Amino acid sequence: MAVDMHEVRNYFIQLQESICARLEAFEPTMRFLREDIETPGGGLSxxxxxxxxxxxxxxxxxxxxxxxxxxxxxxTERNPHLAGRPFQAAAISLIVHPLNPYVPTTHMNLRYFVVDGVDGTWYFGGGFDLTPFYANRQDIVHWHRTAAAAAGEHYPAMKAACDDYFYLPHRQEPRGVGGVFFDDWTTGGDAASFALVQRIGDAFLPAYVPIVERRKDQPYRERERNWQCYRRGRYAEFNLAIDRGTRYGLQSGRRIESVLASLPPVVTWEYQRAIPHGSPEAALMDALTPRDWLANAD
Amino acid sequence: MAVDMHEVRNYFIQLQESICARLEAFEPTMRFLREDIETPGGGLSxxxxxxxxxxxxxxxxxxxxxxxxxxxxxxTERNPHLAGRPFQAAAISLIVHPLNPYVPTTHMNLRYFVVDGVDGTWYFGGGFDLTPFYANRQDIVHWHRTAAAAAGEHYPAMKAACDDYFYLPHRQEPRGVGGVFFDDWTTGGDAASFALVQRIGDAFLPAYVPIVERRKDQPYRERERNWQCYRRGRYAEFNLAIDRGTRYGLQSGRRIESVLASLPPVVTWEYQRAIPHGSPEAALMDALTPRDWLANAD
Incomplete structure (x- = not known):
């Protein structure tokens, strides 16, 4: 049996409110631009x-x-029999591009699909992942530890799925240091699935906020800023050329400014940029290789 | 009968040399980084x-x-019977991102495909197009006049194909003010096709250089630079999410730094950027609507 759409919708909206409030607390004056747009047929953006x-x-x-x-x-790439069916989807999707290059970029997405008229066809999907510009083991271990606590027994599979999904084949390069990712999720039925999704959603702020607190005032110079803008190019490449969520957004006729609000504020592309051996930038590239961050963590 | 690959290859290499030399003549000190990379099986990059x-x-x-x-x-999207066949392809592909926002970005591509073992399967493709940040009628008319002289009787169809191809459906926005575009081109046979490709290739510098000369020293401020970086976002969106050439490059296992060397050096994405009514930026948006630039040109 499918989870009631109104329950999921209410949870996602409440989560959106608390995340926006917590992120705004970092800012002395800037506030989120908030809009509520009702779409034809009872949808809401x-x-x-x-x-x-x-x-x-x-x-x-x-x-x-x-x-x-x-x-x-x-x-419906992996569920071609559903193509063309009427559906409902609720989703919360976030991206944070911090100013300080020592604070990682992060992304979270949680979504719930119900296909009308096909009995029992519903699923959850989503996850969260971290994209540092400089590798701080302490941050990455904290991130994965929080993710593991939320995902429980599903953490190893969700961690592997995350490493698998956030990968740029044309660069042969992972996007970041991962987290958790799941799709077509119905494991344990409706109540268990929704409970898991809520645990993951509730874990986002505890996973990310301590990292921001720790790094946001770390001094940096032009070199680090420059590296950050360069690495953001990989983010734009992933979102525009690879990400299923963005491709869905581009095809769906959804409000394009919302779909592409995830793109970084400033990006540079540089031809054949060299990464000095033994540099902090080289250390990041090394940290991108997937590994078990919780083994011998401390 | 197919055109001899060596003839096409030699023409493209000579064209590459003359374009690089002319672009370098704009620069007091900077020079192209030149590499010659032989690829397995007799290819060359x-x-x-x-x-x-x-x-x-x-x-x-x-x-x-x-x-x-x-x-x-x-x-092979439009020629599915060719999928999986051995082939040869020669291509010259260029993009220029000028510093001064009054100088338009431009792109040219000419390519020749021969499918081995399929009698008579060869074609040319390519074209050139212009992407201004500010609309100068004089520049655009000159661009299209030069394109029309090169393409001759084929100009109307090639101009329409260009408007059609360089379009961002998710923005419902043309990428620029067009030029000429053609694909699967065998019209008139091998000699006539190759002659047309050469006329178009030879027309690139005469079409673009006078515009650069006219605008490169035009004073600009932060406002124009900012608009240029913002508009370049559309370029990145097109190349990464839409362009067949880039998608082919990403799939082909070609050297990724070459494939993505076309991406702009600095790009910004800004949420819901407003374009003031009656501004020069609004005039650009108006100029993007396809039209016959040669009607009543002067």
């Missing part, structure tokens, strides 16, 4: 975007409840 | 990239001769 802050250069925390006449192809 | 110039912020003028065991799916 609640874009929340902040830019130009002292800690957050740009962040988008979006909620969408879509009611659609026909699932687009990109949403 | 000649990347040429310049960055940080006084006129050219970044430009890539690439030549590639690929000899491939199997055509990738993205190259």
């Amino acid at each position: 609640r874009p929340r975007v902040i830019a130009g802050g002292e800690v957050i250069e740009k962040a988008a925390v979006q909620f969408t409840h879509s009611i659609g006449a026909a699932l687009p192809p990109s949403a | 000649r990347p040429r990239v310049i960055a940080g110039g006084e006129v050219i912020e970044k430009a890539a003028v690439q030549f590639t001769h690929s000899i491939g065991a199997a055509l990738p799916p993205s190259a």
